[in-house]
Amino acid sequence: MSKKVLITGVAGMIGSRMAEWIVQHQPDYQVIGIDDLSGGYPENVPGKVDFIRMDLVSGDLDSIFSQQRIDYVFHFAAYAAEGLSPFIRRFNYNSNLIATANVVNACIKYEVKRLVFTSSMAVYGIGNPPFSESSVPNPVDPYGVAKFACEMDIRIAGDQHNLDWCIIRPHNVYGRNQNIWDKYRNVLGIWMYQHLHGEGLTIFGDGSQKRAFSYVDDCLEPLWKAAVSEKASRQIINLGSDVETSVLEAARMLKGIIGEEAEIVFLEQRHEVKNAYSTHERATELLDYKDSTPLQEGLAAMWAWAKQQPARERKEWSDYEIDKGMYAFWKK
Ligand SMILES: NC(=O)c1ccc[n+]([C@@H]2O[C@H](COP(=O)([O-])OP(=O)(O)OC[C@H]3O[C@@H](n4cnc5c(N)ncnc54)[C@H](O)[C@@H]3O)[C@@H](O)[C@H]2O)c1
Numbered sequence: 001m002s003k004k005v006l007i008t009g010v011a012g013m014i015g016s017r018m019a020e021w022i023v024q025h026q027p028d029y030q031v032i033g034i035d036d037l038s039g040g041y042p043e044n045v046p047g048k049v050d051f052i053r054m055d056l057v058s059g060d061l062d063s064i065f066s067q068q069r070i071d072y073v074f075h076f077a078a079y080a081a082e083g084l085s086p087f088i089r090r091f092n093y094n095s096n097l098i099a100t101a102n103v104v105n106a107c108i109k110y111e112v113k114r115l116v117f118t119s120s121m122a123v124y125g126i127g128n129p130p131f132s133e134s135s136v137p138n139p140v141d142p143y144g145v146a147k148f149a150c151e152m153d154i155r156i157a158g159d160q161h162n163l164d165w166c167i168i169r170p171h172n173v174y175g176r177n178q179n180i181w182d183k184y185r186n187v188l189g190i191w192m193y194q195h196l197h198g199e200g201l202t203i204f205g206d207g208s209q210k211r212a213f214s215y216v217d218d219c220l221e222p223l224w225k226a227a228v229s230e231k232a233s234r235q236i237i238n239l240g241s242d243v244e245t246s247v248l249e250a251a252r253m254l255k256g257i258i259g260e261e262a263e264i265v266f267l268e269q270r271h272e273v274k275n276a277y278s279t280h281e282r283a284t285e286l287l288d289y290k291d292s293t294p295l296q297e298g299l300a301a302m303w304a305w306a307k308q309q310p311a312r313e314r315k316e317w318s319d320y321e322i323d324k325g326m327y328a329f330w331k332k
Helices: 013-025 059-065 087-108 144-161 187-196 216-228 248-260 281-287 297-306
Strands: 003-009 029-035 050-053 071-074 114-118 163-171 201-204 233-240 264-267
Touching: 003 013, 013 029, 013 216, 050 297, 059 087, 059 264, 071 216, 087 144, 114 144, 114 216, 144 163, 163 216, 187 201, 187 248, 187 281, 187 297, 201 248, 216 233, 233 281, 248 264, 248 297
Parallel strands: 003 029, 003 071, 029 050, 071 114, 114 163, 163 233, 201 264
Antiparallel strands: none
């Protein structure tokens, strides 16, 4: 009987790429994937994956866990629109926190060997970057609050119910299979969409805010080790690139790839952390992470993929939960 891995969010970027990696490198494992297709696409899911369309907030996870002996769970499903999260609070807590509670319940009940959860650098909020795992979390938006609450919940499940876990805090991951049709998240993908549609590349504020963009391919083997390595048991680990880049520098780099005629458009500043990047000693030591792909190279590869994508409808919210304080660029 083959060993089994469950990936939630399998139609999204990290989930689908992780599924591909496992199919290719870990043939002893069968991959079961769950996604409600709210932010991912069925075309992303590799053919060998046993795919189940399900919303983790309301779906019946027992029906899956009771029929399959699942060894490891990668819980990637989320709606990661950090900047929008103050305007869709309830949705944010459902898709991030309540969904995670359902996954944690199933992992405890069916005794999975380890739960790997992708938290986020958003838990650090305002602080003094580079953020290390020992920095005190201080999230500044509901998305970061939800991720931190999930982390605490998982740790409690570890202490009380002996659930083994590894919490990964990735940051600014990009690459093939990213959702470039969602106007509220993934700045590099937003720029690619804008350029493909004859629009300028938009930047919030003056673009001096710094991020460390991390190529998805570099994160896949480390994520696998987060599940199976003894060293990663009950650890919190930052994951991503060591090189911080200003958003303006990143836009200029992309212009060099897509065409210098691309215009950069500056929008009003939004409520966000100015500089956000992390230390990676623990990822190197515990997960053998290597920051192999420079931004220039990763952007070129993602752009080559983006140009081949079908025309898809852009994700727009018809109603926000609150409009008060909404930025002009997202106003209805
Ligand atoms: N990409 C990044 O830069 C980054 C950085 C930090 C953390 N993360 C975290 O990593 C994880 C994966 O990110 P990603 O970039 O692949 O995102 P993604 O949006 O590409 O994938 C998430 C997937 O989850 C699915 N999903 C959302 N809500 C669901 C629900 N209620 N039930 C079932 N499926 C649901 C979506 O349809 C989507 O396919 C997320 O938890 C995200 O918060 C990502």
